[in-house]
Amino acid sequence: MGSQSARTLSLNEQAVQQQKKPEPKPSLALWIGGIAFTVVIAAIGYALSKVPGFDRVGPLACAIVIAVIYRQFFGYPEKIRVGIQFSSKRFLRFAIILYGLKLNIDIVLHQGLGLIARDVGVIAFAILFTVWLGKLLKAESSLIMLLGVGTGVCGAAAIAAVSPIIKAKDEDTAIGVGIIALVGTIFSITYTILRPFIPLSAIDYGIWSGISLHEIAHVALAGAPAGPDGLAIALLAKLGRVLLLVPLCFILMYWVKKKSSGSAGDTKIEFPWFLIGFILMSLFGSYVLGKSIPVSTAFMDGIANATTFILTSAMVGLGLNVSLRDLRTKALRPLIAMLITSVILSIVSFFIA
Secondary structure, eight states, X not given: OHHHHXXXXXXXXXXXXXXXXXXXXXXXXXXXXHHHHHHHHHHHHHHHTTSTTXXXXXXXXXXXXXXXXXXXXXXXXXXXXXXXXXXXXXXXXXXHHHHGGGOOHHHHHHXXXXXXXHXXXXXXXXXXXXXXHHHHHTOOHHHHHHHHHHHHTTTHHHHHHHTTTTTOOXXXXXXXXXXXXXXXXXXXXXXXXXXXXXXXXXXXXXXXXXXXXXXXXXXXHHHGGGHXXXXXXXXXXXXXXXXXXXXXXXXXXXXXXXHHHTSSSOOOOOOOHHHHHHHHHHHHHHHTBTTTBOOOHHHHHHHHHHHHHHHHHHHHHHHTTXXXXXXXXHSHHHHHHHHHHHHHHHHHHHHHO
């Protein structure tokens, strides 16, 4: 009996030692291989987005679709997971920081204060109404929140920024970006078709586009038929929504922490340091770059393209986590909620433009 107990104790000790034994660190080659994999898929998605028809969807959605298809046919490339995860997490945050260069705070504050007031209403409506509809439809709560934020603020970039704060799954983030790209593209094309038939001046049409459409690219596409002045005011209205991403993230941090404080789960929320980088880059781009440091338009276009490519690489890692089997049951209800919200938002914003 004593020897059996001793043997059991010895086996337990061995099990504990095995559990304490650290997992072997992945090799540098596998880490680089994972990053290279995401970059290659991103490059294919970027090239595909230049093809007529696919250019309406954009590189982010193209890369996600390619990654999803790869996962269904070949499975997740487990050997290089560490590099893929690095891309999906680190590249994502770095792209958000660079995204700050697109925001000229000086122009928004001096010329767009009236637009910001409308932008606040648009964001509040989009989030609250989408979440309410999501509850009625019994949709996935985190995905609904991502879609509400993406609809109200600035599409994929907003979803990427909010995702770690609300602790959304990578799969939900990827699905949210895909839905935003699809719906936003449909709406922006619809706006351009309706432009000759609606009783709005170029400026009012630009405001309507800027306060209601999803991505900056969608606003640029829809605002172009209104001419230079209409496009400029459309982008200004959109940039006001981008500016509001920062306070929104801190509001969501407070909301998540308060919501989880009453539960037994982990209440620790990682501070989104990349938002500080976003603010600093916005200040740098607004008051230093182009003034104290002269730069060309080509240079700024290059930075914008690099930001898009980095964000596209990050989307590959997220897309690899999507299962089409789950997508059929998971995405339909959030898509319906977002479509209804977007239609009502377009109608309401038309009358306040």
